[in-house]
Amino acid sequence: MSRTIYLDNIPLETAREKFFLRLNQPVLLKSEQIPTELSLGRVTAEPVFACLSSPHYHASAMDGYAVKAASTFGASETLPVQLKTGEEAVLVDTGDPLPQGYDAVVMIEDVHYIDENTIEIIQPVAPWENIRTVGEDLVATEMILPANHIIRPVDIGAMLAGGVNEVSVRVKPVVAILPTGTELVQPGSPLKPGDIIEYNSRVISGLVTEWGGQPKVWGITPDDYGLLLERIGQAVAEADIVVVNAGSSAGTEDFTARAVAELGELLVHGVAIKPGKPVILGLVKGKPVIGIPGYPVSAVLNCELFLRPLLGKMLGIEPGLRETAKAVLARRVVSPQGVDEFVRVKLGQVGDRIVATPMSRGAGIIMSLVRADGLLQVPKLTEGLEAGAEVEVELFRTKEEIRNTVVAVGSHDISLDILGNLLKERFPRLSLSSAHVGSLGGLMAIKRGECHIAGMHMLDEQTGEYNLPYIERLLKHQQVTVINLMYRQQGFIVARGNPKQIKGIEDLVRNDVRFINRQRGAGTRILLDYYLKQKGIDPELIAGYDREEYTHMAVAVAVASGTVDTGLGILAAAHALDLDFIPLTEERYDLVIPAEFWHTDLINALMEIIRSDKFKVRVAGLGGYDMRDTGKVLMQS
């Protein structure tokens, strides 16, 4: 099979125009009558008018006595009015029809009983007082809902009250979702290298449901051009929109564009957006066909950019609109000119501003969408945005949620995940969001006012003390509180059974030992360099000293895959991959908290969790941790 043609690179607006202008069918879908009770979330196709008034009779609004208002006029404490029950006053309950000839209700609490047949009142009631007159709520013929309205629970109540038992709603657009690729396997299948768990169709299906459509997920179509043609043809016959996932790019088996061109009209292949560039937009038999790139982030973004507005046009609504907010950018974002780039960001309210921290931009990282709080569009006319720039971000969470988030930036440790989880368990409104940029990165974020807490473990070479000397040096003009989170074991991560018999730092210079290092500025790297210096070992003699990884887990993966024999890291990382661990030393891991946040509700709640037995027991249970000083204040500047 020859490769597909080169991709276009047309601007986003041009792509949208080309696509939406060509959808020449009446884009709004037909309507259908459905029982009002089952109409939640559907879109009204026409205005809904009340058939009945509500109430449809004069109803007592209170428990009491129906009276003629005129008979109560003049009543007072000194001149009470007495009424004969059953004649001048008739007992009624809330909701009862008002008996003929009466025009007001006296509440039961305002009635004195004189004898079996007589009541007395000391206050007059006005005509129609305590009565719900016909049509108080709804008058027959009144409009209950306009067209193009998404039906909510209260709307269902009002329609039923108004005698509307069936409602005309837009037919849900049926979206056929075709996952393609020979390498795809259904979730739960046994995996061999090269197999990819097929989950995009489920994500797209969820989005379609959220946006008011009716998803129909097809089985996996392998990379077989004939079969793809056949399936797209079938899908077009059955659905209102067809989404083909993957096979959008320039690989040898990327057939989607060719299939769309052969079956109908290929309008666009390749848009100047990042991620999601190789998107395909076409028409087959007048029906829109969207070819969506395989990488999950690209897939979701393309759905947002093309599928969401398409469903909106068919339904007459704008589904899934999100709030936006102004935020300050924590780090520079470089982005090529001429491309609309969409960057996922973490958001946190630190002091009175929302800080946006750009996240990993890999299109294959679905976790980045799980963790993201918002989306930033870097416009195509710029080459990026500077740190400190004020930007507008689309919010994935409410402003209230963002206000209730503890922002942690710095070194990562699994105990932070446990902390975040326990915080949410105890205070469901609160969250912990952590960005992992290393100990030094955390201190710098504190300095720039971009986080509430920073986790660090940095050994000072001169004093042999942890963290405090760095804080004194780097945060001279800032008042902070430093608390201990835990002590943890650092050591050598080695293959099961420690085949190379690594026992200490000295073994790293052995000819048969291949090492993997951590990046400069990482606490673990500082620790290694400290020991090498102490023992007078020349780093040049270590095979692999120059090879750097950025996380404990990456070091463990290198050991597990056999490309190296050892690297320095924490016990939890070794355990996670079923590797062995040779302890080297215990290090102190502290949290730095700026003074202005120390007594805020957010940090008080966090401290409550840190100091709880539950937290200490859970972390200690992981192995390799000591919680003797957890929560203790070590320094207050």
Ligand SMILES: Nc1nc2c(c(=O)[nH]1)N[C@H]1C(S)=C(S)[C@@H](COP(=O)(O)OP(=O)(O)OC[C@H]3O[C@@H](n4cnc5c(N)ncnc54)[C@H](O)[C@@H]3O)O[C@H]1N2
């Ligand atoms: N030479 C070039 N190579 C690539 C280009 C390019 O312009 N020139 N574009 C890159 C970009 S950008 C993207 S995005 C991808 C798009 O690739 P395809 O749409 O052809 O998709 P595949 O190659 O089949 O799959 C890519 C990747 O996506 C994941 N995937 C696919 N389907 C599913 C699914 N149903 N569920 C979960 N995950 C799925 C999987 O990780 C695949 O490996 O092309 C680049 N290459």
Ligand code: MOO
């Ligand atoms: O568009 Mo690809 O979607 O950049 O990764």
